[in-house]
Amino acid sequence: MLKVKNLHASVDGKEILKGIDFEVKAGEVHAIMGPNGSGKSTFASVLAGNEKFEVTAGEVEYNGLNLLEMSIEERARQGLFLGFQYPVEIPGVSMANFMKLAVAERRKAQGKEPLSAGQMLKYMREKAAIVELDSKLMNRAVNEGFSGGEKKKNEIFQMAMLEPELALLDETDSGLDIDALRIVATGVNRLRSEKNATVLITHYQRLLDYIVPDFVHVLYKGRIIYSGGKDLALKLEKEGYDWLINDYKE
């Protein structure tokens, strides 16, 4: 589904990603861990097409397409979803209107018929229930006045609405209390299938107690320096990153 080869990216002339190799197949869950400032969020942003970052070298293939040549919205319509670490507030734009447009674009790309107003309402209620998001929030402006937990649930709600093939969840667990974390994780698990894949970017092992990854990778100084199975996260939790970092030479 996703093949990243030797990806380099910079912001304001400073190189952040220094040659990432990474592959995801349908049905898999990957976790990317690593100390602060190692490039985890940058990696997710570059895959989403954030124009703040400049890709200086490398290739990314997504379902046979050259991802780096696609616009932000084209990537999204083709089923690449980024759950934001800090979801922005959009005053004046209601959740319902926003989702109506977003779902219409996604369905068009999937070759599906648009939903009628009634179907859309029902679909929205169903998906909101997955993350226990109050459907009254649909009449409010996007993320405006949402609590921290509601904002993160709202990201997973939108993911459910858009049925992505590849979901990148950037620190979706940060700032959540244990109940909200459980709800968010349950939502993600319910959306897992043989046809889609999830990449979790996280600092903490605790998310991985709820969403069990197939692979765990350590990103450090812009490269993936170590990969393993789910036990790697437990070892990192107990021993930290020092044993890896000390062995690593740039």
Add this chain to the structure above:
Amino acid sequence: MGSDIGKRTIVLRDGDCSGCGGEWVVEAGGELELYQLCTSGRHSVRILLGEGAKAKVVFAALSAGEVEYDYTMELNGEGADVELHGLIMATEGRKATVHTAMRHNAPHCHSDQQVRGVAATKGYGLFDGLVYVAPDAQKTEAYQQSRNLLLDGSARIETQPQLEIYADDVRCSHGATVGQMGDEQIYYMRQRGLSEEAARKLQLGGFVGALLTHIDNDELRGEFERALGIDE
């Protein structure tokens, strides 16, 4: 010119008011609603309020040509009340100006001004709003808020709130913000599949559309929607 007791609605549009305006007197206990939607010329509106009289003003100043509105409200009777909701929209390369003077001449009056401004490429929007409170207009409540959105780096908006308060027992506040269409918000919407154009339109519609919530009449609201380009 007019004088009335009871409720009255005035609509000022292009065509039936070239360089229009006028003066309206709202007598004690009366109510006036005034809606204005003009796209060029200079327009001057003066409303005089008696005891307990109420006025609601909803306007959109859209610069198809150069447009300038000038509102003066004289709150002459005790307990008069004015609410004013407006939108200044300076389209590409054009200028739109709105002056307001809210003159509290009697005690226990209340006024609230909520004015939004939008300026497109090389557009120029200007709002200057005066709140005047006379020495014996005690227990006045007067509020003014100016919120503005620049659609790009070449757009310009000036907002000049002025307070002249000569009474000491009053509650008054004013505030002004100018923001640019947010890149982060556009990015967020594009990440959900909206084109950049659709994202900008949605955001602008949201900012501008807030005005419509103050128009109860469906037909009139539709007319404003069409004029603002957010009917769909």
